[in-house]
Amino acid sequence: MSTRPPEAGPLAELVGPGAVRAAGAADAIGDLRPSLVVRPGTALEVAAVLRAATERGWAVVPRGGGTTLLWGGRPHRCDVVLDTTGLDALVEHAPADLVCVAGAGMRLGALQATVGAAPGFHQRLMLDPPQGEDATLGGLVATRASGPLRQRYGTMRDLLIGAQFVLADGTVARTGGKVAKNVAGYDLDKLLVGSLGTLAVIVEVALRLHPVPPVSRTVVVEGGEPRELVGFLAAVRRAPVVPSLLEVLWPDRVAILRVDSSTAGAERQAEIAAGLHPAARVVDGAEAAGWADRGRGRPWRGEGLVAGVGVPLAAIAPLLEAVEREHQRGGPVDLALRGGLGVGEIRLAPDPAALERVRLAVEGLGGHLDLRRRPAAASDLRTTPPDPVARELMGAVKGALDLGGTLSPGRLGWAG
Amino acid sequence: MDQPPPLAPGVLEALRQVVGPKWVLTGMDARRTYECDGLTGWRALPLAVVLPATTAEVVAVVRLCHQHRLPFVPRGAGTGLSGGALPTPDGIVIGLSRMRAILEVDLENERVRVQAGVANLAVSRAVDAAGYFYAPDPSSQSVCTIGGNVAENSGGAHCLKYGFTTHHVLGATLVTPDGRVARLGGAVPDGPGYDLLGFVVGSEGTVGIVTEVTLRIVRQPERVQTLLGAFPSVDSAGAAVAAVIAAGIVPAAMEMMDRTTIEAVESTMHAGYPDCGAALLVELDGPAPECSSLFEEVRALCQANGATEVRVAHDEAERARLWRGRKGAFSAMGRVSPDYYVQDGVIPRSQLPQVLAGIRDLEGEFGLRVANVFHAGDGNLHPLILYDRRRPGDTERARSLAERILDLCLAVGGSLTGEHGVGRDKACQMPKLFSVSDQAVMLRARRAFDPLELCNPGKVLPTPRLCGERPGIYRPHLLETAGVAERL
Numbered sequence: 006m007s008t009r010p011p012e013a014g015p016l017a018e019l020v021g022p023g024a025v026r027a028a029g030a031a032d033a034i035g036d037l038r039p040s041l042v043v044r045p046g047t048a049l050e051v052a053a054v055l056r057a058a059t060e061r062g063w064a065v066v067p068r069g070g071g072t073t074l075l076w077g078g079r080p081h082r083c084d085v086v087l088d089t090t091g092l093d094a095l096v097e098h099a100p101a102d103l104v105c106v107a108g109a110g111m112r113l114g115a116l117q118a119t120v121g122a123a124p125g126f127h128q129r130l131m132l133d134p135p136q137g138e139d140a141t142l143g144g145l146v147a148t149r150a151s152g153p154l155r156q157r158y159g160t161m162r163d164l165l166i167g168a169q170f171v172l173a174d175g176t177v178a179r180t181g182g183k184v185a186k187n188v189a190g191y192d193l194d195k196l197l198v199g200s201l202g203t204l205a206v207i208v209e210v211a212l213r214l215h216p217v218p219p220v221s222r223t224v225v226v227e228g229g230e231p232r233e234l235v236g237f238l239a240a241v242r243r244a245p246v247v248p249s250l251l252e253v254l255w256p257d258r259v260a261i262l263r264v265d266s267s268t269a270g271a272e273r274q275a276e277i278a279a280g281l282h283p284a285a286r287v288v289d290g291a292e293a294a295g296w297a298d299r300g301r302g303r304p305w306r307g308e309g310l311v312a313g314v315g316v317p318l319a320a321i322a323p324l325l326e327a328v329e330r331e332h333q334r335g336g337p338v339d340l341a342l343r344g345g346l347g348v349g350e351i352r353l354a355p356d357p358a359a360l361e362r363v364r365l366a367v368e369g370l371g372g373h374l375d376l377r378r379r380p381a382a383a384s385d386l387r388t389t390p391p392d393p394v395a396r397e398l399m400g401a402v403k404g405a406l407d408l409g410g411t412l413s414p415g416r417l418g419w420a421g
Numbered sequence: 422m423d424q425p426p427p428l429a430p431g432v433l434e435a436l437r438q439v440v441g442p443k444w445v446l447t448g449m450d451a452r453r454t455y456e457c458d459g460l461t462g463w464r465a466l467p468l469a470v471v472l473p474a475t476t477a478e479v480v481a482v483v484r485l486c487h488q489h490r491l492p493f494v495p496r497g498a499g500t501g502l503s504g505g506a507l508p509t510p511d512g513i514v515i516g517l518s519r520m521r522a523i524l525e526v527d528l529e530n531e532r533v534r535v536q537a538g539v540a541n542l543a544v545s546r547a548v549d550a551a552g553y554f555y556a557p558d559p560s561s562q563s564v565c566t567i568g569g570n571v572a573e574n575s576g577g578a579h580c581l582k583y584g585f586t587t588h589h590v591l592g593a594t595l596v597t598p599d600g601r602v603a604r605l606g607g608a609v610p611d612g613p614g615y616d617l618l619g620f621v622v623g624s625e626g627t628v629g630i631v632t633e634v635t636l637r638i639v640r641q642p643e644r645v646q647t648l649l650g651a652f653p654s655v656d657s658a659g660a661a662v663a664a665v666i667a668a669g670i671v672p673a674a675m676e677m678m679d680r681t682t683i684e685a686v687e688s689t690m691h692a693g694y695p696d697c698g699a700a701l702l703v704e705l706d707g708p709a710p711e712c713s714s715l716f717e718e719v720r721a722l723c724q725a726n727g728a729t730e731v732r733v734a735h736d737e738a739e740r741a742r743l744w745r746g747r748k749g750a751f752s753a754m755g756r757v758s759p760d761y762y763v764q765d766g767v768i769p770r771s772q773l774p775q776v777l778a779g780i781r782d783l784e785g786e787f788g789l790r791v792a793n794v795f796h797a798g799d800g801n802l803h804p805l806i807l808y809d810r811r812r813p814g815d816t817e818r819a820r821s822l823a824e825r826i827l828d829l830c831l832a833v834g835g836s837l838t839g840e841h842g843v844g845r846d847k848a849c850q851m852p853k854l855f856s857v858s859d860q861a862v863m864l865r866a867r868r869a870f871d872p873l874e875l876c877n878p879g880k881v882l883p884t885p886r887l888c889g890e891r892p893g894i895y896r897p898h899l900l901e902t903a904g905v906a907e908r909l
């Protein structure tokens with residue numbers, strides 16, 4: 006064991022010496038180097054740690070799988086990393102109710118394996134986030150992460166039905182419940198989703214599961230100009246086709262559509278979709294798997310920064326054109342867009358000028374851009390700000406729940 | 422009763438200057454129209470009712486309230502069933518009923534922007550010809566407003582598949598309780614920062630006044646298929662529900678009615694329902710082949726679970742007929758029982774048989790009948806407690822029975838309300854579901870928007886002052902008596 010930094014003592018008293026250690030190089034968040042890593046095992050331990058940190062003015066950054074610590078802005082400070090992976094128990098799986106409750110530190114892969122194994126059912130959490138199976142449930146809530154399946158199943162905003170969380174002052178609270186239809190009390194779930202570790206440490210989540218449809222069919226469109234590809238997207242929206250995913254990859258000039266349904270249903274939907282564009286074709290077997298691979302976690306695969314982008318449906322073509330112009334300039338660029346929603350991610354060179362060009366283009370189209378993976382040290386990258394009054398309200402919410410600014414200070418940029 | 426202090430001098434005049442004298446109501450009769458919402462047992466006279474026509478007018482009215490520390494209650498159509506729009510006697514009501522413009526129909530982007538006073542059904546009507554609809558369909562939809570839907574996060578029979586209001590609101594203009602204008606969300610999902618819009622939806626009018634809303638519209642399904650299964654008992658119908666869910670099928674709607682309900686429907690409106698212990702109405706929609714194959718599966722599952730008869734609608738007229746009994750269930754109840762109270766509880770659907778058995782036991786214990794007609798697919802129960810307020814003690818018994826049913830729901834891991842909201846009615850029951858610290862955190866979040874608690878005070882969260890009082894008797898909402906809307 007390395008020598009214990011002076012601050013470890015008080016925390017070790019709260020969670021036991023085995024759950025506190027000095028931070029190492031692997032614990033760095035970009036260029037920020039925390040002093041301590043604490044791994045509490047219960048909600049009450051989380052509360053004790055947060056209370057102690059807040060009393061001492063230490064900044065705490067919650068960490069789950071550690072897969073997305075570079076999302077959002079650069080925290081101003083980080084004294085303590087609060088590792089949630091000790092909170093990884095499955096609390097309940099009620100397959101007949103399509104609901105499960107689990108510790109926020111449980112990894113997505115572990116959850117899928119558990120709920121998938123329920124005899125007599127075939128269900129899962131319909132989330133395929135870019136950070137993959139190692140991400141924890143709490144981290145997925147905090148980042149509002151999602152992947153191509155968002156087209157049909159939404160994000161954590163749609164799947165989270167309840168949570169237990171701890172505020173910086175040690176208050177332990179619950180919101181929602183474990184039934185999907187529920188309007189009792191304020192919907193604090195929604196504040197937690199996408200809060201990037203700045204409002205509370207999530208310790209337990211209740212999630213909606215979905216049945217896995219038995220049959221899948223994939224349709225691919227390759228080649229063509231932005232407007233042609235977008236013509237396909239619009240035609241799909243008008244057709245009796247309910248895609249589970251509809252990914253547009255650019256500069257690949259590709260659209261991948263998948264329907265998941267009953268045997269007859271999948272077959273016919275795929276046929277209809279394939280008839281909507283001259284270059285569209287149904288692919289199966291190994292080829293379908295190959296396309297699935299190509300789309301998965303796409304913009305994260307290469308080097309560089311990754312930004313989230315969203316534009317109105319009618320602005321998808323001009324967005325693709327802007328991305329194509331960026332491609333023509335020669336810089337690395339890689340866009341994966343949910344074609345039925347107008348939201349997705351783009352990878353760019355870690356160059357503020359490239360980001361600025363894309364941001365202005367997206368905002369000009371009535372959309373917005375935020376950061377999902379920033380270059381380690383960069384702190385001056387501009388993203389789309391919220392409406393000014395909304396921003397004041399966000400600051401007020403942050404102040405109401407974390408008055409001392411203990412949790413991930415700075416990560417949200419403008420709200421603290 | 423104590424008289425509330427009258428409005429401070431000059432306030433009325435200032436309000437009149439903002440909205441025009443005609444739109445500030447102070448007469449006793451006018452104010453009385455606003456003294457309750459759909460839950461008529463709770464009543465209070467506001468000091469005045471103000472009816473602004475634009476966001477700018479709402480801002481000016483709210484600023485006056487803020488300046489004078491005058492509480493205000495936002496109100497849509499007043500169809501709420503939890504006393505959410507119940508006036509506060511020391512404040513005013515701000516009604517959105519004049520703000521009923523559809524501002525923009527943007528088919529290309531599949532969205533519609535409306536003023537908050539627009540009726541729910543008007544949105545679907547505006548896009549119907551183009552092949553779209555607005556999915557959340559509370560059965561009060563011909564009158565209830567989008568602003569009220571946002572405040573209550575309203576649902577409907579079809580939210581089993583399509584989700585609730587919160588899944589269909591993209592953006593909103595919120596006038597904060599101190600009169601600032603915030604644009605939350607927008608035309609594109611995932612806007613920057615905290616999801617304040619998600620918090621505002623379902624906040625029951627306590628964090629500001631929503632004046633404009635951008636809604637997502639949905640493509641009409643290619644096919645809709647409906648069946649009615651007759652079962653010997655609610656248990657066997659419940660087993661069919663469980664089997665459908667276990668088969669991985671998500672119907673658009675799945676509604677159940679018990680014998681008491683069916684008998685009431687038959688004796689008053691002759692819906693032609695089979696004589697049985699429970700009826701299950703299932704509707705599927707989607708692309709044609711998928712819809713049809715799942716429909717056959719559902720039919721088989723009904724039969725396998727003891728359905729004595731399965732009726733299938735072959736056209737729109739037959740579909741309407743199957744729904745008629747379901748939709749008319751509540752007004753039918755009004756005709757077989759002098760009074761009734763609608764409970765709105767949620768349970769994990771696997772607990773259906775157990776909870777329904779518990780309700781039967783309570784019927785015996787209290788000597789009152791309970792009719793069950795509910796959203797079986799998502800476990801949202803609406804037990805109707807039948808009573809006669811002229812019989813001494815009946816009203817109190819009905820109320821206690823309603824509370825005991827909620828206790829049953831909570832005991833199996835359910836919730837206090839699935840769609841009608843907490844409002845004033847259930848504020849004092851919040852501690853049954855949420856701990857003191859849960860509620861304290863909710864209050865902190867609320868106060869981030871409204872530190873002075875001027876906006877719809879006394880709703881959602883309990884206070885010691887509130888929780889001693891008891892509501893008066895229930896009377897059917899005007900719309901129900903008129904047969905315009907049913908209570909789901």
Ligand SMILES: Cc1cc2nc3c(=O)[nH]c(=O)nc-3n(C[C@H](O)[C@H](O)[C@H](O)COP(=O)(O)OP(=O)(O)OC[C@H]3O[C@@H](n4cnc5c(N)ncnc54)[C@H](O)[C@@H]3O)c2cc1C
Nearest residue numbers: 497498499500501505559560566568569572576626631840
């Ligand atoms: C016959 C009948 C059937 C019903 N069926 C259903 C159903 O199937 N599903 C369902 O979910 N509900 C149902 N309801 C309940 C009710 O219709 C819904 O809650 C509806 O959303 C209320 O809308 P409203 O315009 O009448 O709002 P109100 O009753 O006027 O107000 C409801 C709440 O919203 C707030 N509010 C209203 N407008 C605004 C605004 N612009 N900004 C901020 N806050 C605002 C009020 O302060 C109050 O707290 C039914 C009611 C009746 C009477």
